[in-house]
Amino acid sequence: MAELKPTILVIEDEPPLQKFLRLTLGTQGYQVIEASTGEQGLRHAAMARPDLVVLDLGLPDIDGVEVTRRLREWTAIPIIVVSARGKEHDKVVALDAGADDYLTKPFGVGELLARVRVVLRHLAVANRETGEPVFERGSLRVDLARREVTLAGQPVHLTPNEFKLMAALIKNAGKVMTHRQLLREVWGPGSGDETHYLRVYMNQLRQKVETDPARPQHLMTETGVGYRLAAPD
């Protein structure tokens, strides 16, 4: 039996964007299902059981965040939300409500396909229930099992919290993580608003694992939203 290509549900009300997403994703071999309202999207999601949802936050009928919440009531299917610049708050709400990543309009095809690949890869890893023990990108290498970090072959010493932060980002490599999500992973629940801890530790971590900490190549800032570890090579 031929392997089925992943199915992507696109919930988008603007015809030009619909067309762009259909053509681009179709060219890459994905099966594309389309919905132009939130309600229609929720019905398609329940019936067609897609592998991924691309969801515009500005839908005519229901708020995209609400669509995310209602999907999360019954499924862990990956969701990539699409919204305009300057709407950082909406993105954070959608991400904290369970969306996996976001795209800022207008976005290029490279960005779109990179996000899609990353969330589908995480889905595959989650199904196998074993993460990849070694993260490699450029001259940075992190062995999670052995708790070893090297930069250009040189060992790097991380404090316990720095390592936890690094590990949380590696587990979600390529995906954005909100401040709240990272704070919970490293410092536990109840630390959702102490973002200054995160900033100080992130700065320290960059000093240790970035060649030029002022212009990071691995630990990327998503201002107003959170951080993203660039996807491995």
Next chain:
Amino acid sequence: MAAAAANCHAPGGAENVALEMVSSRRDVAGYAWAVGAVATATAVGWLLSYGPRLPQGGVRPHLDNSNVLMLYLLGVLWIATRYSRGAAVVASLLGVAAFDFCFVPPYLTFSVADKKEIVTFVVMLLTALTISTLTHRARAHSEAARQAWERVETEFIRNTLLSGVSHELRTPLAAITGATSTLIEAGAQLPDASRAELLDTIYAEAERMDRLIGNLLEMTRLESGELRIAPDWVSLQELIGSALHRLERPLAARDVRIDVPDGLPLVRVDGVAIEQVIVNLIDNALQYTPAGTPIEIVVRRADGDGNAEGSVTLEVADRGPGLPPGAEHRVFEKFFRSHAAPRGARGRGIGLGLAICRAIVEAHGGRIVAENRSGGGAVFRLTLPQRGAPPVVDATG
């Protein structure tokens, strides 16, 4: 004295007029001030005429009554310049009544011994009313002139906006339309390199339009007050890194030097807004300086002591042609664009980038200045006040 002033209160008729004319809080204040002005004129007139005692039948006042009249007219004039016409009319009527009561024998009654005084009252009232009418008219004229000027100004700004925006949006659109139609009609015959070049043009011009529209939206949000500054403890170094990342492609051929002190504490600002300021300043340098010239970003912090608040300063400096003489302030005005811009690879904006910077910096209580550097080039320096010590984080764990 107090008794005299209170006795000189408005006759009933004038109070009714006053009540009818009340239309706003300021009007009410105007009537109160009218009473106050008449009371003051009476008090001053009384002190100068009799000193601090009641007038005696045989004692001649020190001050001639015509001088006392002047005091009342001065009061009416003051009210007329500041408050409604109604308040000035009330001041005129009250003034005549108070004058009669306090300065015309028999004293402390409204009755008049010499019928010639009636003429004085009529002349005084007419003069007071004429003063209030003329003053009111002059004020109305100057107000109308001010509004007319504002209309002209608004109209001018709107026209500049419309023509500037239309032109700047049409330029990239023309390039996109041209390149797209070429690809549709002759795409098959074109060599691969030309096709790629046309596609690159479409992409770059669409990005430019996105930037222009982004700036327009940002300015609209700032001006309508929709964009609120939400300060948080953020890392300035991180914001610079993120701004440089956003401009990675246009910055590829540039030498960017970053000078941020080690261990710079967190600063309390709106991260998203300040990152936009940094992006706009770098973008401005990219637009107005020749390709290949360096761009420097310098951060300095001044700690506050007990009284003075601290501040953090960020500079974006270039080695371009510098600012034209007199443009140091004008560069931050909306739709101002220096003609010194070289026609370069990075398309020109609509003159909003720096205006947005200023609006954001001022919303933080800071200030932004531009000046020429010694050795050539321009420097844009923003200073943000910092109140309170940054949170202490034990980051050894």
